Amino acid sequence: MISINENFLKLQAGYLFPEIGRRVAAFAKANPGAEIIKLGIGDVTEPLAPAVIEAMHAAVDEMSRAETFHGYDDSGRGYNFLIDAIIANDFAPRGIELDASEVFISDGSKCDTGNFQEIFSLDNVVAVADPVYPVYVDTNVMAGRTGPADSSGRYGKIVYMPCTAENNFVPQLPAQSVDLIYLCFPNNPTGAVATKAQLAEWVEYAREHKAVILFDAAYEAFISDPDLPHSIYEIDGAKEVAVEFRSFSKTAGFTGVRCAFTIVPKELKACKADGSACEVNPLWARRHCTKFNGVSYITQKGAAAVYSAEGKKQIRQTIELYMANAALIRESFAEMGYNVYGGVNAPYVWLKTPPGIGSWDFFDRVLKKAHVVGTPGVGFGAAGEGYLRLSAFNKPDNVKEAMKRFKKV
Numbered sequence: 203m204i205s206i207n208e209n210f211l212k213l214q215a216g217y218l219f220p221e222i223g224r225r226v227a228a229f230a231k232a233n234p235g236a237e238i239i240k241l242g243i244g245d246v247t248e249p250l251a252p253a254v255i256e257a258m259h260a261a262v263d264e265m266s267r268a269e270t271f272h273g274y275d276d277s278g279r280g281y282n283f284l285i286d287a288i289i290a291n292d293f294a295p296r297g298i299e300l301d302a303s304e305v306f307i308s309d310g311s312k313c314d315t316g317n318f319q320e321i322f323s324l325d326n327v328v329a330v331a332d333p334v335y336p337v338y339v340d341t342n343v344m345a346g347r348t349g350p351a352d353s354s355g356r357y358g359k360i361v362y363m364p365c366t367a368e369n370n371f372v373p374q375l376p377a378q379s380v381d382l383i384y385l386c387f388p389n390n391p392t393g394a395v396a397t398k399a400q401l402a403e404w405v406e407y408a409r410e411h412k413a414v415i416l417f418d419a420a421y422e423a424f425i426s427d428p429d430l431p432h433s434i435y436e437i438d439g440a441k442e443v444a445v446e447f448r449s450f451s452k453t454a455g456f457t458g459v460r461c462a463f464t465i466v467p468k469e470l471k472a473c474k475a476d477g478s479a480c481e482v483n484p485l486w487a488r489r490h491c492t493k494f495n496g497v498s499y500i501t502q503k504g505a506a507a508v509y510s511a512e513g514k515k516q517i518r519q520t521i522e523l524y525m526a527n528a529a530l531i532r533e534s535f536a537e538m539g540y541n542v543y544g545g546v547n548a549p550y551v552w553l554k555t556p557p558g559i560g561s562w563d564f565f566d567r568v569l570k571k572a573h574v575v576g577t578p579g580v581g582f583g584a585a586g587e588g589y590l591r592l593s594a595f596n597k598p599d600n601v602k603e604a605m606k607r608f609k610k611v
Contacts, residue, residue, distance in 0.1 A: 239575070248455055250454070280307025285305045311449040319382065332364050383408065383415045390421065392544055393528075394543070394544060416445050443470065447463075452549065461497050524594045526598065528551060572604070
């Protein structure tokens with residue numbers, strides 16, 4: 203008799219964003235005349251940069267000719283033209299040296315952050331910030347690394363690190379020893395950022411406890427403060443303990459195109475059962491090439507164009523548009539008397555709900571009264587209760603209209 207992986211039965215209700223979609227669809231059906239503005243799911247609205255489109259068109263033409271046609275990427279890691287551009291533009295200017303074999307091109311950071319836990323033992327103790335991007339937790343639940351959830355939605359065997367206004371939404375080092383640590387800066391959902399000094403504490407902790415940090419830097423392009431780190435590898439010793447995830451989704455509008463990359467330094471090691479050291483890079487390479495056939499040549503040519511002179515200029519203009527939206531959201535709610543966080547070095551604004559109103563209640567109230575969609579903070583974890591996440595990814599006119607509606611209601 204076939205049996206199922208019962209770890210899936212531990213998962214709480216549906217995944218957050220489909221539940222939002224269900225509620226919005228039900229409201230739209232009941233109110234067909236309502237003009238709904240979506241500031242919930244962090245999907246982009248601006249088109250691909252002209253430089254990216256031009257490069258992809260040229261790549262399509264290449265695919266039409268036998269002499270320039272591309273099939274499988276033989277390495278499975280990605281084409282050198284993109285890997286070299288990533289190293290030269292994202293890391294070398296910050297004094298970070300990387301080898302091409304340490305860069306893995308994929309179809310999304312969501313996939314990579316969810317999949318990376320597969321190469322580690324189920325006995326490892328996982329630590330996550332709370333609130334947190336749900337994928338980090340749910341994939342460890344699916345793998346069987348956790349116990350059941352309690353009444354607050356927290357799973358047994360996971361160490362939750364509360365991120366609150368009191369600690370500026372940057373988690374404190376855990377009091378106990380943990381093995382696998384998920385960090386995300388600039389943070390989704392709170393919009394918080396970490397300083398070099400704060401990341402240095404995490405790197406030191408990981409080195410001392412022989413832990414591994416999975417560092418999600420998908421929003422690093424939105425950092426405007428020159429003193430803030432864009433990569434954890436700006437911290438001495440980080441290559442020994444950290445994996446870094448980057449994405450073109452929000453940076454270059456690739457949510458519907460799909461391209462990202464993960465950095466796995468050769469210095470990074472984990473322990474085998476006998477206590478001896480084992481390099482992580484070849485293990486991820488084996489997993490990556492076994493379960494993934496690579497990102498299309500056309501997509502990778504488009505991603506490489508992100509680093510061209512014109513591409514950089516065009517994409518910076520789009521990022522500035524989104525960050526102007528974030529500033530408007532933040533300033534508007536501050537004027538209305540709300541406690542509001544984020545939106546300065548990140549495209550997300552973290553809004554404290556009015557006293558006595560929970561996250562989902564506020565979500566429903568905002569949808570019904572203002573016809574605006576946010577994301578309930580509790581969907582990111584128990585510590586997110588009493589907050590609403592608002593995304594800056596929308597047309598400026600829509601954001602302005604949404605803020606007008608909020609002020610009226």
